[in-house]
Amino acid sequence: MVTAEELAYGMERESVAKGPLEIFEGGGQVVTDRDDRQTVGEPFVDNPRVSARNVNVYYDEKHAIHDVSLDLGENEVLAMIGPSGCGKSTFLRCLNRMNDTVASCRVTGKINFDGEDINSPKIDVVPLRAQVGMVFQKPNPFPKSIYENIAFGARIHGLARHRYELDEIVEGSLQRAGLWDEVKDRLEQPGTGLSGGQQQRLCIARTIAVSPEVILMDEPCSALDPIATAKIEELIDELRKQFTIAIVTHSMQQAARVSQRTAYFHLGDLIEAGDTKTVFTTPRHRLTEDYITGRFG
Amino acid sequence: MWCVNIVSSMSDLEHTGQRAINTVYAGLGRRYAAERRFRLYGMLAVLSGLAFLVVMFTSIISNGYSAFRQHYVQLTVEYDESRVDRNEPAASDFEGIVKSSMREMFPWMSGRSDKRKLYGLVSGDAAYAIRDRVGDNPSLIGSREALWVLLDDDADMFFKGYVTPVRRQLMSSGITLALEGEKAVLTGDEAAFEVIVTAVRDHLQAQLAVARKEFEDMGRLLEETEAGGDRDEVVRFKAKLESLRMQISGLQARISSTSLNEELGSGMPSFLINLDGVYIRINAITATGVSGVVFAEDVTGLPTIFDQWQLVTLEMPPADRRLSDKEIVVLLALQDRGQVESRFNSVFFTAGDSREPEQSGILGALKGSMYMLIVTLLLSFPIGVAAAVYLEEFAPQNQWTDFIEVNINNLAAVPSIVFGLLGLAVFINFFGLPRSAPLVGGLALTLMTLPTIIISGRAALKSIPPSIREAALGIGASRVQTVFYHVLPLALPGMLTGTIIGMAQALGESAPLLMIGMVAFVVDVPQGFTDPATVLPVQIYLWADSPERAFVERTSAAIMVLLGFLITMNALAVVLRKRFERRW
Numbered sequence: 103m104v105t106a107e108e109l110a111y112g113m114e115r116e117s118v119a120k121g122p123l124e125i126f127e128g129g130g131q132v133v134t135d136r137d138d139r140q141t142v143g144e145p146f147v148d149n150p151r152v153s154a155r156n157v158n159v160y161y162d163e164k165h166a167i168h169d170v171s172l173d174l175g176e177n178e179v180l181a182m183i184g185p186s187g188c189g190k191s192t193f194l195r196c197l198n199r200m201n202d203t204v205a206s207c208r209v210t211g212k213i214n215f216d217g218e219d220i221n222s223p224k225i226d227v228v229p230l231r232a233q234v235g236m237v238f239q240k241p242n243p244f245p246k247s248i249y250e251n252i253a254f255g256a257r258i259h260g261l262a263r264h265r266y267e268l269d270e271i272v273e274g275s276l277q278r279a280g281l282w283d284e285v286k287d288r289l290e291q292p293g294t295g296l297s298g299g300q301q302q303r304l305c306i307a308r309t310i311a312v313s314p315e316v317i318l319m320d321e322p323c324s325a326l327d328p329i330a331t332a333k334i335e336e337l338i339d340e341l342r343k344q345f346t347i348a349i350v351t352h353s354m355q356q357a358a359r360v361s362q363r364t365a366y367f368h369l370g371d372l373i374e375a376g377d378t379k380t381v382f383t384t385p386r387h388r389l390t391e392d393y394i395t396g397r398f399g
Numbered sequence: 400m401w402c403v404n405i406v407s408s409m410s411d412l413e414h415t416g417q418r419a420i421n422t423v424y425a426g427l428g429r430r431y432a433a434e435r436r437f438r439l440y441g442m443l444a445v446l447s448g449l450a451f452l453v454v455m456f457t458s459i460i461s462n463g464y465s466a467f468r469q470h471y472v473q474l475t476v477e478y479d480e481s482r483v484d485r486n487e488p489a490a491s492d493f494e495g496i497v498k499s500s501m502r503e504m505f506p507w508m509s510g511r512s513d514k515r516k517l518y519g520l521v522s523g524d525a526a527y528a529i530r531d532r533v534g535d536n537p538s539l540i541g542s543r544e545a546l547w548v549l550l551d552d553d554a555d556m557f558f559k560g561y562v563t564p565v566r567r568q569l570m571s572s573g574i575t576l577a578l579e580g581e582k583a584v585l586t587g588d589e590a591a592f593e594v595i596v597t598a599v600r601d602h603l604q605a606q607l608a609v610a611r612k613e614f615e616d617m618g619r620l621l622e623e624t625e626a627g628g629d630r631d632e633v634v635r636f637k638a639k640l641e642s643l644r645m646q647i648s649g650l651q652a653r654i655s656s657t658s659l660n661e662e663l664g665s666g667m668p669s670f671l672i673n674l675d676g677v678y679i680r681i682n683a684i685t686a687t688g689v690s691g692v693v694f695a696e697d698v699t700g701l702p703t704i705f706d707q708w709q710l711v712t713l714e715m716p717p718a719d720r721r722l723s724d725k726e727i728v729v730l731l732a733l734q735d736r737g738q739v740e741s742r743f744n745s746v747f748f749t750a751g752d753s754r755e756p757e758q759s760g761i762l763g764a765l766k767g768s769m770y771m772l773i774v775t776l777l778l779s780f781p782i783g784v785a786a787a788v789y790l791e792e793f794a795p796q797n798q799w800t801d802f803i804e805v806n807i808n809n810l811a812a813v814p815s816i817v818f819g820l821l822g823l824a825v826f827i828n829f830f831g832l833p834r835s836a837p838l839v840g841g842l843a844l845t846l847m848t849l850p851t852i853i854i855s856g857r858a859a860l861k862s863i864p865p866s867i868r869e870a871a872l873g874i875g876a877s878r879v880q881t882v883f884y885h886v887l888p889l890a891l892p893g894m895l896t897g898t899i900i901g902m903a904q905a906l907g908e909s910a911p912l913l914m915i916g917m918v919a920f921v922v923d924v925p926q927g928f929t930d931p932a933t934v935l936p937v938q939i940y941l942w943a944d945s946p947e948r949a950f951v952e953r954t955s956a957a958i959m960v961l962l963g964f965l966i967t968m969n970a971l972a973v974v975l976r977k978r979f980e981r982r983w
Contacts, residue, residue, distance in 0.1 A: 200869065200872065203865075203869070203872060205796050227875075228876075228877050231873060231875035232875035235873065235875075236869075236873035237873075238866060238873065242866035242867065242869065242870040243870070244885055245867075245889065254871075254874070254876075255875065258875070258880050258884075259875060308870075308874060309873070309874060311874075312874050312875060
């Protein structure tokens with residue numbers, strides 16, 4: 103069994119050594135035509151937590167995501183990779199309807215969460231987002247105290263009736279985000295005064311403070327240095343026990359390290375999805391292989 | 400300069416090498432020169448701005464600072480039972496008390512017009528001051544006391560030096576006084592009256608110069624007319640020329656004569672001689688000395704020889720000033736006796752407007768402005784902020800909101816008098832609200848201020864990074880929660896700035912108030928939002944329009960109060976902004 107890191111660093115050599123993939127040793131279909139945009143691999147899982155079917159996203163006339171169908175399994179980390187502008191962030195933002203805030207954005211297709219289509223007009227986004235939390239690319243703590251940053255979500259959702267309950271939520275969230283020891287003595291100081299990595303962990307703590315079931319992470323480490331990144335990655339691995347996580351990342355190493363399943367997007371198409379190890383070691387689509395071997399992207 | 404060195408050395412290199420860096424160096428001097436030039440322009444702009452500011456403040460302050468002090472006169476007031484009615488003190492003849500007090504002090508002001516002048520030196524407010532004094536202490540009736548009362552504005556202006564420059568010289572060459580009825584004749588050696596003689600000669604010289612100029616002009620005119628051939632005109636001009644020649648020779652003779660014998664007319668400075676507190680106004684200058692009128696009741700006890708005396712010169716001729724020599728002598732005498740005092744002008748801050756400058760104050764206009772701004776703030780801030788928040792955060796982006804936005808921007812550019820017309824038509828004529836009321840003024844100014852607040856509010860909301868909104872929405876906050884917990888507090892400092900700018904604009908506005916009757920002479924200090932009132936800029940305008948000299952300084956003082964009000968408001972805005980400001 104190779105570790106994630108070995109996998110991440112080893113795969114390039116392996117793929118290059120093999121040359122163009124024409125025979126797939128694991129069996130199944132191999133796509134060599136770069137223009138074939140059918141999804142290959144295993145986009146679906148048994149008992150999915152979230153399942154998207156035929157999702158299309160338009161920004162005005164621009165068709166940003168074409169017919170994507172993908173499942174998020176329970177307690178797994180799904181990594182979405184792909185070159186810039188491939189639609190992975192847009193797809194992620196569909197999962198808690200953050201695209202609603204973009205006036206020109208239109209989403210079609212079904213995204214099932216708890217047996218209901220979240221795009222249906224019946225669904226209220228407030229409880230949806232309480233269950234499907236989100237961590238953004240750039241750490242965006244509120245310009246308030248660390249305590250207030252965490253407490254805000256719990257307070258608006260009425261999760262704490264008394265001050266001590268709120269204190270517990272704040273402490274628990276910060277502890278799970280691995281930030282408690284660093285900030286416990288300065289909870290009243292502004293969250294914006296923390297370092298970049300700490301701010302991002304504060305944002306994660308803020309997200310888990312409202313006890314969501316799914317956490318969406320949109321390139322959470324892209325603004326951070328390697329040490330802070332390592333801490334966040336450890337945290338993601340830890341959080342997986344309790345939450346279902348979808349993470350968009352530009353770093354294939356990171357995808358390999360933290361995720362169980364990986365989805366590769368290319369110009370608005372979901373090209374390949376499947377077990378992380380499989381996708382990285384034996385990609386079935388030519389585009390995936392090109393990307394993970396560094397030929398483009 | 401190092402860059403100059405580089406440029407000179409690089410110009411040699413240019414011939415030898417083709418490297419791009421050579422071209423860069425060649426252009427460097429020009430670039431730095433442009434930078435220096437630009438910096439110079441900027442500094443010049445700032446300095447000229449500052450210079451104008453300094454000029455403005457110097458002018459306002461130098462004109463207005465004297466308005467903060469006011470001269471008072473001490474009267475010996477007799478609460479005579481024949482004048483003050485014990486049962487009904489309010490109906491008593493307090494003016495008579497003031498008059499008799501003045502008469503007692505200056506009995507030599509005896510003619511009808513002299514008496515009127517004498518009484519006019521004390522403010523009409525003196526009678527009210529005495530009434531209030533008796534009203535508060537009825538036990539005073541039947542007694543007498545010294546009471547400080549306001550001087551009239553002209554007298555106040557005299558003591559502030561605006562009526563005429565006064566020069567006092569102590570003379571130590573002896574003179575002899577001889578009285579011939581009303582007339583006083585003073586004799587002394589040449590040195591004693593040298594100042595007066597010189598002044599008279601100068602005056603004659605000036606007259607001579609004017610006559611000569613006129614003579615030359617007339618001569619030229621005559622030549623032209625002769626060429627034209629109009630007989631009648633020529634005759635007339637010749638006669639005029641002849642009379643001018645006579646006048647010139649007469650003046651020359653008067654100037655060159657060793658012993659002057661001249662009357663001092665009202666076109667010349669006044670000379671007063673102060674002999675131990677008795678003033679003599681010089682009327683004529685003779686070969687042996689001067690003669691004049693004594694301004695005192697009883698001069699029999701005066702000595703006849705004075706070793707030391709004071710010459711008081713009132714440099715502005717009586718014809719050109721508001722106070723006659725007699726009035727000034729009265730004032731000088733009061734000052735000599737220590738019965739005039741300069742005090743802080745509390746009336747200015749506690750009274751409403753008045754036709755009498757010494758009784759007029761800024762309080763009415765200040766309160767009017769305050770009430771009006773309260774109405775404006777209470778209406779325009781919540782409405783403006785709500786509109787900005789709705790348009791920026793909640794309204795769908797469509798043609799309707801575009802249309803509204805264009806219209807709001809246009810409203811900001813509408814001339815303010817239009818809002819006054821609107822206020823007249825809607826608030827007064829349709830809703831029947833009272834005229835001249837701060838309530839209506841505030842409503843009209845709300846219309847004017849709203850666009851400013853909405854536009855600045857939207858700009859402030861736009862400047863909040865969307866990441867804050869996403870963060871709140873991402874953990875399930877509703878839009879209202881997002882806006883009110885996170886976006887609005889961050890945008891508030893910017894909104895406050897816009898509001899203060901709008902308020903400052905409203906404070907300085909007078910055009911919209913024309914139509915709703917707030918540009919008016921209002922004496923009473925308003926006590927509420929519906930009392931007739933006026934505002935500071937209007938008060939400044941009304942005073943600037945008044946002919947009295949005392950209103951000139953009050954105008955500048957009112958400007959200072961207005962600026963003070965503005966600076967206070969702006970300071971408050973800065974404090975509030977600092978309080979609400981958060982960084983992210």
